Amino acid sequence: MKEQYKIPDVVIRRLPRYRRCLEELIASDKDRISSNALSEITGFTASQIRQDLNNFGGFGQQGYGYNVKELHKAIGRILGNTRAYNLIILGGGNLGHAIANYTYLQKEHYFLKAMFDVSASLIGTYVNGTKVLSYSELDGFLDGNKIDIGVICTNKSSAQEVADKLVAGGVKGIWNFAPIEIKVPETVVVENVHLSESLHALTYYINRTE
Amino acid sequence: MKEQYKIPDVVIRRLPRYRRCLEELIASDKDRISSNALSEITGFTASQIRQDLNNFGGFGQQGYGYNVKELHKAIGRILGNTRAYNLIILGGGNLGHAIANYTYLQKEHYFLKAMFDVSASLIGTYVNGTKVLSYSELDGFLDGNKIDIGVICTNKSSAQEVADKLVAGGVKGIWNFAPIEIKVPETVVVENVHLSESLHALTYYINRTE
DNA sequence: TAGATTGTTAATCGATTAACAATC
DNA sequence: TAGATTGTTAATCGATTAACAATC
Numbered sequence: 001m002k003e004q005y006k007i008p009d010v011v012i013r014r015l016p017r018y019r020r021c022l023e024e025l026i027a028s029d030k031d032r033i034s035s036n037a038l039s040e041i042t043g044f045t046a047s048q049i050r051q052d053l054n055n056f057g058g059f060g061q062q063g064y065g066y067n068v069k070e071l072h073k074a075i076g077r078i079l080g081n082t083r084a085y086n087l088i089i090l091g092g093g094n095l096g097h098a099i100a101n102y103t104y105l106q107k108e109h110y111f112l113k114a115m116f117d118v119s120a121s122l123i124g125t126y127v128n129g130t131k132v133l134s135y136s137e138l139d140g141f142l143d144g145n146k147i148d149i150g151v152i153c154t155n156k157s158s159a160q161e162v163a164d165k166l167v168a169g170g171v172k173g174i175w176n177f178a179p180i181e182i183k184v185p186e187t188v189v190v191e192n193v194h195l196s197e198s199l200h201a202l203t204y205y206i207n208r209t210e
Numbered sequence: 211m212k213e214q215y216k217i218p219d220v221v222i223r224r225l226p227r228y229r230r231c232l233e234e235l236i237a238s239d240k241d242r243i244s245s246n247a248l249s250e251i252t253g254f255t256a257s258q259i260r261q262d263l264n265n266f267g268g269f270g271q272q273g274y275g276y277n278v279k280e281l282h283k284a285i286g287r288i289l290g291n292t293r294a295y296n297l298i299i300l301g302g303g304n305l306g307h308a309i310a311n312y313t314y315l316q317k318e319h320y321f322l323k324a325m326f327d328v329s330a331s332l333i334g335t336y337v338n339g340t341k342v343l344s345y346s347e348l349d350g351f352l353d354g355n356k357i358d359i360g361v362i363c364t365n366k367s368s369a370q371e372v373a374d375k376l377v378a379g380g381v382k383g384i385w386n387f388a389p390i391e392i393k394v395p396e397t398v399v400v401e402n403v404h405l406s407e408s409l410h411a412l413t414y415y416i417n418r419t420e
Numbered sequence: 421t422a423g424a425t426t427g428t429t430a431a432t433c434g435a436t437t438a439a440c441a442a443t444c
Numbered sequence: 445t446a447g448a449t450t451g452t453t454a455a456t457c458g459a460t461t462a463a464c465a466a467t468c
Contacts, residue, residue, distance in 0.1 A: 011435095034450085051436080060449075062449055063444040064450085095308045102305075104405070104406050110409075191411055200289045202359065203289055203295060205399040206358065209398070270427080
């Protein structure tokens with residue numbers, strides 16, 4: 001895995017899609033796939049696919065293409081899918097519930113360790129087998145448990161405060177659903193899911209297409 | 211609004227963030243902002259901001275900067291935020307519930323007209339004031355109501371079938387949360403929110419940063 | 421008028437596409 | 445061996461940054 005230089009973010013964002021398409025090929029018992037065939041499935045060009053993959057090594061074979069299972073495994077390795085991750089969810093509202101019930105997490109070795117909320121009616125209840133704890137217990141919980149990812153499902157006014165606690169508690173990554181730019185030290189990664197921005201892009205294109 | 215040529219998608223994706231930051235400036239009673247100051251808030255460069263905005267017209271004034279309220283309004287217009295949109299949600303699971311309760315929708319003139327599901331225990335119930343209808347009623351509902359956006363919150367095996375019905379029923383845009391590439395005619399816009407891809411990008415960077 | 425800051429052009433940088441030699 | 449398809453280099457395209465004249 002050659003990685004002297006930084007891989008462009010656009011490349012990283014394409015990898016999960018390759019991986020997902022390869023999963024479907026596995027499900028339909030395909031053993032091999034050419035960059036051209038993968039291009040048709042993914043919508044990216046064959047040239048781009050070959051360039052992307054060669055950032056990480058030569059996974060293909062001339063005259064043959066790529067071995068579906070091997071490539072799937074390789075991309076999984078690149079994306080960090082070989083290890084498990086401990087998660088906690090901050091904010092037990094509808095979005096927090098939706099993510100706690102997101103079946104993909106179990107499938108891929110993400111372990112939801114706890115949810116946190118301030119609402120007395122939620123604290124102590126269980127969501128899909130995960131206990132909802134009081135927000136006041138967060139610091140202590142982070143001290144006692146190695147948590148990799150904090151999922152911020154609070155409203156925007158609490159998001160930065162929660163993020164600060166997560167960072168102080170040693171969390172490595174933040175999956176942020178609050179509509180705000182969270183500030184964290186360089187050692188912590190933030191991945192934003194800004195639904196309103198996505199929706200606005202949709203309405204823009206609706207009005208161009210009509 | 212000059213628009214002979216196609217505005218790059220990367221520009222469109224930045225507009226909602228500008229807009230959101232301008233909202234915060236409005237909330238803190240700022241009247242004017244320079245591209246430089248907006249650069250610090252948004253994280254994009256001043257040059258980029260001026261370039262982006264000038265795709266749509268000259269909203270600024272030399273020596274002064276941009277009028278916060280006017281720019282906010284202008285970007286809203288560009289993004290299609292001056293009109294209302296009728297929505298329906300397909301799939302009444304946790305994600306469907308979360309979106310039905312997403313307060314941002316009410317704030318911005320998105321009108322949730324119905325939810326659809328196949329589960330007998332859900333049909334007839336109300337989610338945040340919106341009635342859950344049987345999936346078998348979808349075609350008829352689309353005939354009788356002008357729906358702009360369909361939000362797909364089904365599992366991946368149903369997503370394409372649901373999308374086909376939405377397209378046939380005259381929907382203009384699809385907000386797709388199912389982990390699959392939906393195929394639609396060119397006249398219909400699809401905006402994907404692929405949570406698993408976002409999560410994998412996060413784990414990639416976690417492992418690079420550690 | 422002097423200072424500030426835009427709008428816009430030109431320069432740079434980076435990403436995508438094309439092409440093809442290497443090779444299975 | 446002939447055909448197929450990668451890995452990789454070179455060419456193109458597009459997006460970002462820099463610079464500055466225009467002008468409020």
